[in-house]
Amino acid sequence: MVAPGEPGPGALVAGVDEAGRGPLAGPVAAAAVVLAEPNAVTGITDSKKLAPKRRRELQDAILGQAFAAGLGWAEADEIDAVNVGQATHRAMERAVAALGMRPDELRIDGNSRPAGLPQAHCIVGGDGADSAIGAASILAKVIRDDWMADYDVRYPGYGFARHKGYGTAEHREAVKRLGPSPIHRRSFTIK
Template sequence: MPDFLLEAAHGGVVAGVDEVGRGPLAGPVVAAAVIFQSAPSDALCQMLDDSKKLTARRRDAAYAELCRSPNVTYGLGAASVAEIESINISQACHLAMRRAVKRLGRLPDLALVDGKHAPQMPCPVKMVIGGDGISLSIAAASILAKVVRDRLMVRLAERYSAYGWEHNAGYGTAIHKNGLKNYGVTPHHRRGFAPIRAMVEAANMISGEAGEMAA
């Protein structure tokens, strides 16, 4: 379980930062930054862990507690599909993280960032590999980002119902791939990702061949 040791060891204002949505075929990247004004309560600590290890119900409960806690300051940031295609997924993740930190309303003395490749930040950065299972601040950030992104994909699924985004959050599940096969690519698909790029190229090739035949 994550703890508060890294935050307490620094002694200043420390933000935990994490992102979700690096791997899906569709949808934006979402990041969150979280500052605990003081060590979180035992009850809240028991609710926090790497968001991937929690059920949806437990994530929602932790999200609600984080949002209403006066001990928590948080910021959210995102990078759009267009930005992912323009600057690549790694840089888009870093962009979302910077936006989350800037929306805290105050610059932390240190950002604890999950992962091993340091993003450019307006404050000092300490990378923590597997940080969402180590630091309570990073775990909290992973939960906020995951819940916000999942809810966004549920809303998008109301308009694009063939891809199962309300269940797969844009990842390449069988339902999602079947939707792509039958209905093609939407504006929310990441065309730079290999499976989507292959579909677009195949469709363009077929369209070009059809145009040549018509001519």
């Protein structure tokens, strides 16, 4: 028997999560993932609880097993224009659109549903409780970390590969010394 609000057998469930809401620099990235088998990849959980090497291993396993995966993002200028919450919602909507298919159910980590995804179910702590959301958390984090490593090469001296744009003492000192880079969020206080 299927409980109310639960997908039926064989239903395609997409998990959606983001990475990069809090940094001073770089995009916010979102991923949407439909797993072919919900529990086929062991070890999926909130990406923040995993070491970088383990996230990379799980990313490969998730992509090898996923029925569909999509990525969306919002750059610093969009974050500055609409605020990080709205930019995150846009990134999530773009990730779902990039799936290239319509899932039977959408599950989003957190308590804020994007206006463009009215059918989505919000689950607080979903990245640690739901395998599809956890998979999305991992993909978004790995992709965003890779982008920040690329930005470290394009904009040397900020340490983006190490701190991923978060407001560490090293990062704040680099901004004082070099000024903001093109990927810094001007609406975030950089001191």
